[in-house]
Amino acid sequence: MSDKTLNTNFRVSLLRCQSAKQIRQKLYAALVSFSDIFPTSKDAHILIKPNLNSNMNALTGNTTDLRLLDALLSYLRDQGYGAITIGEGTSSGFHREKINIFTRLCIDKLARRFNAKLLDLNYAPYEYVEFEHGEKAAVARICKEADFFINLPKLKTHFEALLSVCLKNMMGALVGLPNKQKTHRSLFKNILNLNKFVKPHLHIIDGLIAMEGTGPSSGTPIKTDVVLIGTDPYLLDLACAKIAGFDYKEIPYLRLAEERGIINQDYLNFVEAFIPKEVIRIFKRPHVNSLVRFVNHPNWQYSFIKIRLSPLVNKLFSFKSFGRLLNAAGLRQDVFDKQDLxxxxxxxxxxxxxxxxxxxxxxxxxxxxxxxxxxxxxxxxxxxxxxxxxxxxxxxxxxxxxxxxxxxxxxxxxxxxxx
Ligand code: SF4
Ligand code: SF4
Missing domain, CATH: 3.30.70 (Alpha-Beta Plaits)
Incomplete structure (x- = not known):
């Protein structure tokens, strides 16, 4: 299996890996080729933002693969960087239920091996990003202030956005439940607003075991064996759409980015030439029932969120059996079992x-x-x-x-x- 790098103004590498050993070796070599953008000071503060939006094991296709995180941490340690933080503001339900995703996904034990700190971005100091409708949403300040910010998203389908990779992963930088909910009034525009405000220096996409179907809650894993590395999240998301067999125009935030002139013909030509046929897989599409579609419709979603947060409804949601019912109906990502493994x-x-x-x-x-x-x-x-x-x-x-x-x-x- 050959890896690929094209020499143009775009900086991107595609690695094809099947084992932890290959991931470590190939990522190391690829990151050496990006070494000019890393900070010169070894005391620089490096923030890594994986996708840990639930407690689902990475092999279900939902969260960032620990093999990739371990390989990245090994590289940083070997280069002498000592101030590393792994930060994530996990999604609403887990945050609300106070479930420790770092522990459930064994990120804490992995981080300890490298002396890396963990930071729940849901509770981090913040700055405001301007959202649509004159709203402001709080974003973890560390995402702006870290000397070097590495986005480590998962390649997966998403029932609203069709695809979730680099751009959507920045939702985890929003602080706490109310700020995450503010995106939903105009989700796709706000994804772009967020990415205008927070700009990781490097993106490393986990496409090892990706997710297809109705992600992120009911998707299924698909083995894609790829890792993409680059500096431009729009280009990388376009590349992932190609790998998943989706027309980028079906992905609302990419279509919007094209309308706004962020994505132009150079991007499209590059992706066309860069992605080899052998890595293209036709992902199963998300399929949502009419109830889920109704509840998540932009016209009503914000109102539903308000109702959801009222004390009475909140109480109802705390019953496990009710949670299971919602999960079965596709309205809830998880049953939020409080018992740890x-x-x-x-x-x-x-x-x-x-x-x-x-x-x-x-x-x-x-x-x-x-x-x-x-x-x-x-x-x-x-x-x-x-x-x-x-x-x-x-x-x-x-x-x-x-x-x-x-x-x-x-x-x-x-x-x-x-x-
Ligand atoms: S995966 Fe199972 S069968 Fe294969 S070597 Fe490991 S223990 Fe043996
Ligand atoms: S459970 Fe332990 S031995 Fe098994 S893959 Fe994880 S770290 Fe390795």
Missing amino acids: CLKDIYFEASLCDNCKKCQAYCPVGLVLPEQLHPLHEQCIGCLYCFLVCPKKAIKIKGTLGFFKEQLKRYDNITRSIA
């Missing part, structure tokens, strides 16, 4: 193993698997990628599954079959 052991049954080494290809921290599951290695962060990809179900876990039970029910067979 409590892992006591991960082990493997040698008699079931055919030594395919998939578990090793997915281990973000580079353990020699499955051998180092006996006994469980101290470097293991408990991400369960090895467990989720083992085609023989040779890797077993002990402990309380908590919120993870629901994910297993929905995705267990899918992750094993696509990995």
Whole structure:
């Protein structure tokens, strides 16, 4: 599999990787070619903003893959950068329920390996961005003030925007629930407003296991094995639309960007020449029922949000059974199970193993698997990628599954079959 870089005014690289080792090696080489834009001072404050909008394991296609985050942190450490923050303002429901996404996705354990700080952008000091209808929304100030800002989005479908990659990932920079909700009065214009205000220096897209279908809540993972790196989020989102087999004109914020002259013919020509046919996959499109479409219609959505936040309705939403009902109707991203996963052991049954080494290809921290599951290695962060990809179900876990039970029910067979 060959990687690609075209020499034009656009700076972008496309990496094709299938294992943690390849991701680490190829990302390292690619970032060396971008080294001129990194800060010269090793004391520079670097902010990394992954997509951690829910507690869904990255292999479901929903959140940023820890293999990519680990590879990026390794590169930064090797270059001598020591002041690194991983920041995310996770989406409304998880924020409201005070669910710690950093813990659930094992970001905390990974960050500890690199001495990186974690910051919940929902509670960060802020500045205001101008939104449509004269509104102002609070954006985490660190996104403006960090010496170097790296956007680390996931490639996935989105039921309202069709695609969510670099530009949409900036929604997580908005502080807290009320500010996130302000986008919805004019979602696509506000996505552009936000990206005019907050401009990461570099974007690294996780298209390893992407999401197709009705993302982000009911999508399914699709193995795309790509990582895109570049400095222009519009170009990168166009490239991702091409990879997903979507006409960019169907993606409202890209169409709007073209109308505003941000995207021009040079962008379109470049993407046409740059994306090789072999990486193009025709993603399943989001399909939403009429109730979801009605509730999320720009004309009513803002009013529904107001009703949703009234004390009585808020109380109703706190009942688990009601949450399940909403989730089944497609109106809620998750059931927001409050019980964390409590892992006591991960082990493997040698008699079931055919030594395919998939578990090793997915281990973000580079353990020699499955051998180092006996006994469980101290470097293991408990991400369960090895467990989720083992085609023989040779890797077993002990402990309380908590919120993870629901994910297993929905995705267990899918992750094993696509990995
Ligand atoms: S993925 Fe499963 S079958 Fe393959 S090497 Fe690992 S434990 Fe064995
Ligand atoms: S051994 Fe498994 S659970 Fe542990 S870090 Fe590696 S992939 Fe994750």
